[in-house]
Each structure stands twice: as structure tokens, then as C-alpha cells.
Amino acid sequence: MTFRKELEIILKDPALSAELRNELNALAPARINYWTFLSRNNDE
Numbered sequence: 001m002t003f004r005k006e007l008e009i010i011l012k013d014p015a016l017s018a019e020l021r022n023e024l025n026a027l028a029p030a031r032i033n034y035w036t037f038l039s040r041n042n043d044e
Contacts, residue, residue: 010016 010020
């Protein structure tokens with residue numbers, strides 16, 4: 001399975017997606033929270 005396919009599976013599952021987003025947020029500086037920005041803009 002390719003990385004892209006694995007990522008698509010994760011992003012389609014709300015629980016896995018939230019877990020991934022939390023892990024990425026922990027790695028990113030607080031002032032540059034790209035994943036939160038994306039999730040807010042995709043909800044519109």
C-alpha cells in the first residue's frame with residue numbers, strides 16, 4: 001500500500017484523523033498550527 005493510500009484511509013476515519021492531527025500539532029510550533037487552520041477552512 002502506498003503512503004498516499006494509507007493517508008487517505010487515516011483522513012477518512014475521524015478518530016484516526018484527530019489522532020494524527022494531535023500528533024502533528026505537538027510537533028509544530030504553537031503559532032504555526034497549519035493542521036488546525038486546514039481543518040477550520042475545510043469545515044466551511
